[in-house]
Amino acid sequence: MSTKLRLVLVDDHAMVRAGVRAELGDAYDIVGEAADVDEAITVIIREQPDVVLLDVHLPGGDARAVLDGCLATAPHTSFLALSVSDAPEDVVATVRGGARGYVTKAISGPELREAVQRIADGDAVFSPRLAGFVLDAFSGAAAEQDDELDRLTPRELEVMRLIARGYTYKEVASELVLSIKTVETHVSAVLRKLQLSDRRELARWAAGRGMV
Amino acid sequence: MADVSIPYPAPRATRPVRGRAVAGVAAGLAQNVHLPVWLVRTVFVILAFAGGMGIVLYAAFWAVLPLDAQGTDADTASARSSDTARLLALAAVVVGIGLLLAALGVNVASGAVIPVIVAVFGAALIWRQTDDEQRDAWSRAAGRAARQTAGTTAGAGRWRIVIGIGLVVLAMIALLASRTSPLEAVQGLAVALLIFGGIALVAFPWIYRAWREQSEQRRALIHSEERAEIAAHVHDSVLQTLTLIQRFSGDPAEVARLARTEERNLRGWLYAPTGDPDRTFAAALERDAASVEGDYSASIDVVTVGDAVLDGALGALVAAAREAMVNAAKHGGGLVSVYAECRSEVADVFVRDRGPGFALDEIPADRLGVRESVIGRMERNGGTATLRSTPTSGTEVHLRMPRATEATT
Numbered sequence: 001m002s003t004k005l006r007l008v009l010v011d012d013h014a015m016v017r018a019g020v021r022a023e024l025g026d027a028y029d030i031v032g033e034a035a036d037v038d039e040a041i042t043v044i045i046r047e048q049p050d051v052v053l054l055d056v057h058l059p060g061g062d063a064r065a066v067l068d069g070c071l072a073t074a075p076h077t078s079f080l081a082l083s084v085s086d087a088p089e090d091v092v093a094t095v096r097g098g099a100r101g102y103v104t105k106a107i108s109g110p111e112l113r114e115a116v117q118r119i120a121d122g123d124a125v126f127s128p129r130l131a132g133f134v135l136d137a138f139s140g141a142a143a144e145q146d147d148e149l150d151r152l153t154p155r156e157l158e159v160m161r162l163i164a165r166g167y168t169y170k171e172v173a174s175e176l177v178l179s180i181k182t183v184e185t186h187v188s189a190v191l192r193k194l195q196l197s198d199r200r201e202l203a204r205w206a207a208g209r210g211m212v
Numbered sequence: 213m214a215d216v217s218i219p220y221p222a223p224r225a226t227r228p229v230r231g232r233a234v235a236g237v238a239a240g241l242a243q244n245v246h247l248p249v250w251l252v253r254t255v256f257v258i259l260a261f262a263g264g265m266g267i268v269l270y271a272a273f274w275a276v277l278p279l280d281a282q283g284t285d286a287d288t289a290s291a292r293s294s295d296t297a298r299l300l301a302l303a304a305v306v307v308g309i310g311l312l313l314a315a316l317g318v319n320v321a322s323g324a325v326i327p328v329i330v331a332v333f334g335a336a337l338i339w340r341q342t343d344d345e346q347r348d349a350w351s352r353a354a355g356r357a358a359r360q361t362a363g364t365t366a367g368a369g370r371w372r373i374v375i376g377i378g379l380v381v382l383a384m385i386a387l388l389a390s391r392t393s394p395l396e397a398v399q400g401l402a403v404a405l406l407i408f409g410g411i412a413l414v415a416f417p418w419i420y421r422a423w424r425e426q427s428e429q430r431r432a433l434i435h436s437e438e439r440a441e442i443a444a445h446v447h448d449s450v451l452q453t454l455t456l457i458q459r460f461s462g463d464p465a466e467v468a469r470l471a472r473t474e475e476r477n478l479r480g481w482l483y484a485p486t487g488d489p490d491r492t493f494a495a496a497l498e499r500d501a502a503s504v505e506g507d508y509s510a511s512i513d514v515v516t517v518g519d520a521v522l523d524g525a526l527g528a529l530v531a532a533a534r535e536a537m538v539n540a541a542k543h544g545g546g547l548v549s550v551y552a553e554c555r556s557e558v559a560d561v562f563v564r565d566r567g568p569g570f571a572l573d574e575i576p577a578d579r580l581g582v583r584e585s586v587i588g589r590m591e592r593n594g595g596t597a598t599l600r601s602t603p604t605s606g607t608e609v610h611l612r613m614p615r616a617t618e619a620t621t
Contacts, residue, residue, distance in 0.1 A: 087482075106511075128549060132515035135553070139517065164515050165562045166549025171605060 004029040005120050008047055010040040010066060011055040011082070016105065020053060020082075023109035028116065037061040041069040048074050050120045054099065056083035056090045064097040071098050078119045082107075088133050096195050101125025118169075123184040124191035131163040134194060150197050152190060159186045227274070234305060237273040260308040267308045306333045330386070334379025449477055469509040476502050493526045493559065494519040497552055500534040510541035510548055518554035520615070526559060528593040529613040533561045535585040536609040540565035544606060559613045566606035586611070 005028045009017045012035045021030055031047045034040035037060040044052055044066070052070075056063045063081055070077065079099040083090065091102050100119050103112065104127060115125040126134070138152045152160065155176075162172045169187075173180045227236035228243065238256055242249040259266030385401060453474040460466040480498075489499035494516040501512040520526060533550070540548045544565025551562045582599070586609065590597040595613035 128513060128515045128551065132517050132551070135517045139555075161551070161553070164517070164553075165551040165608070166513065166547070166564050 005051060005116065006031045006047065006049040007116065008032040008034065008040075008044055008049040008052045010034045010044075010052060010058065012036060012057075012059050013055075016055070020112070023112060024116065027113050035059070037065045037069070040066045044070045044077060045073045049077055051116050052077055052079045053082045053116070054079050054094075056081055056085050056094050062090075063094045063099065067094075067097040067099065078122070080115060080119045080125060082112075088136075091130055091133055092137070092194070095130070095191070098195070100191065102130045103127050104129070118184070122188075124187045126160075126163050126187055126190070128164050128166050131160045134190060135160050135164060138193075138197075150193075152193065156186050156190050159183060160190060163187075234270075235274045237270055241273065257304075257308075261311065267305065270305070303333065331380050331383035334376045334383060450474060465509050469506065472509075472511060473502070473506050476505070491522055492519050493522050493530065493554055494552065496522055496527075496530045497533060497550070497561070500530060501537060501550055504534060504537045504541055508538065508541035510544075510546070512537060512541065512548045512550055514550045514552070516552045516554070520554045520559070525593050525595070525613050525615070526554075528589055529559055529561060529595060529611055532586045532589045532595075532597065532611050533563060535582070535589070536561075536563040536611065539582055539586070540567070540607065540609075543567055555615075557615055559615060561611040562608060563611075564606060564608040582609075 007024065007028045007030045009020055009030060010033075011017050011020075014035070017033050017035075021033075024030065028051075031049055032043040034043045035058075037058050040052075040054075040058070052066075054063045054066060058066070063079075063083075067079060070079075081091070081094040081099040081102040082105060083094075083102070084105050085091070095102055100122075101115060101124050103115055103125060107115070107127075118125050134152075135157070138150075138157075158176060159172055162175055163169075167175065169180055169183050172178075173183045176183070226243075227240045232239050233253065238252040239249050241247075242252040245252075256266040256270055259269060384404065453470050456470050457467050460470065480502075489495040497516065498514050501514045504510070505512045522530070533552070537548060537550065540563055544567030546566050549562070549564045551560075551564075553560045587597040587599075590611055590613065593613065595611060597612075598610040599607065600610070601607040
């Protein structure tokens with residue numbers, strides 16, 4: 001009936017779901033809500049939404065459990081982690097579990113709308129803090145890494161630094177004299193490395209939450 | 213006669229743990245009669261030669277005087293340092309017993325007496341290790357002494373138990389050998405071991421249960437302390453802030469400021485604080501961001517990559533960054549993004565706001581602070597400050613400080 005993106009909200013706080021619904025309800029079609037891991041998996045598999053906004057901490061598990069339960073059965077759904085947590089292990093574990101981005105709940109309405117659109121388009125969404133984590137994890141002995149997955153290219157580093165400095169994708173593009181599309185490509189490449197790399201720092205963060 | 217546990221004021225003598233040589237008898241008596249400890253100890257030693265009187269007296273006092281464990285925790289370090297002294301004192305007591313026996317007409321040099329003395333010394337060693345407080349705790353099977361016991365059995369004391377057991381076994385062998393043939397001695401030892409093993413077998417379930425109960429109790433204690441800490445924190449800061457928010461409910465800016473400050477506090481507390489703000493760069497920067505945020509009701513988002521111990525140059529960098537943050541919060545408005553990256557050769561801080569920009573040449577008089585407190589401070593410490601400002605994308609201050617330790621270039 002409409003070409004609006006279909007969203008599912010997963011958060012154990014009804015207040016947060018209501019707030020997100022109020023901010024996104026006009027632009028997107030919110031087809032379902034869930035408050036815990038089992039409910040979330042049921043709703044996502046039933047609705048096959050375009051984007052899921054996923055809280056990191058949930059009763060009965062965490063975002064990783066939802067991702068594990070849905071990635072295979074909802075192949076066209078993208079996940080955006082939305083959380084109050086700043087803890088690196090939460091952020092990194094969720095992104096490595098398959099989420100395409102991470103934003104904090106302090107994000108403004110317009111920014112959240114843009115992030116959802118970007119996720120739906122298959123791109124990645126990095127908050128300044130996530131960019132900071134990436135720089136932290138991939139810095140240090142980066143030159144000694146043989147595996148291409150364990151290194152960031154100089155361009156990717158530049159993009160990450162600017163995002164960490166609070167630049168929007170558009171501002172990054174104009175700063176580096178690139179198209180927005182190119183910036184998105186770089187960020188997606190970093191996301192892929194973040195998800196697939198075996199770097200010790202990443203493994204450590206993941207291990208911190210008992211999920212190597 | 214209501215509550216026995218109420219501390220009883222003097223004149224009752226106790227055996228203090230603090231400052232004791234053997235079991236604290238002399239120290240306790242000295243305290244009680246207000247005489248110097250050395251004097252009391254000398255009297256005991258002299259009496260020991262008077263037909264062993266001193267030793268009998270000492271043993272009697274040891275049995276009668278209650279232990280005063282006050283100061284055990286704080287003084288463990290000093291207690292440990294005097295361990296050797298106490299062992300020497302113990303040896304002296306054992307020799308004293310020997311003298312007592314000699315005085316009673318026993319032939320000390322004969323085969324039987326020396327092994328007995330060695331055995332007594334070995335047993336004393338073991339008992340010293342599992343000393344009063346601990347014996348107390350053991351016999352109570354579990355309880356409040358759990359924490360004390362946890363530390364004492366481990367580490368340094370173990371070798372003393374081993375030596376003690378070794379001495380006792382040696383003495384037993386010597387004693388048997390002096391009276392009988394070697395074969396009989398071995399047989400006797402085997403019987404002794406059998407009996408000992410039997411006792412151990414009988415006592416094992418009890419010891420094991422006591423040990424289990426203690427470790428469970430300890431876990432419960434840690435758990436409840438954790439909960440108490442969380443409760444105290446929530447009570448102190450969160451409830452307090454909520455109360456303040458209700459009071460200022462008519463003032464949105466103040467409410468936002470309070471909420472933001474509390475959020476930062478709670479976040480810092482929940483998600484492993486980055487370090488000591490007086491010692492590390494990242495923590496210092498975050499602390500300053502929090503205080504600027506509190507003063508100017510702005511939101512400051514701090515992202516740090518890498519960290520280092522705070523030195524003079526980094527301290528100046530943090531101070532300059534603080535001025536830049538103040539400036540951004542005052543004039544930029546809205547969200548201020550701070551990004552700091554600390555590498556081995558250089559540290560960078562970016563402070564960015566989205567307010568109306570300005571050019572350095574036309575800085576209004578009231579913003580001259582930027583020139584002095586930010587740019588001047590950086591340059592005096594060997595760093596640089598660059599200011600970029602456009603009307604559309606706000607102002608960004610870039611502070612760069614070469615690291616002092618690696619300042620070869």
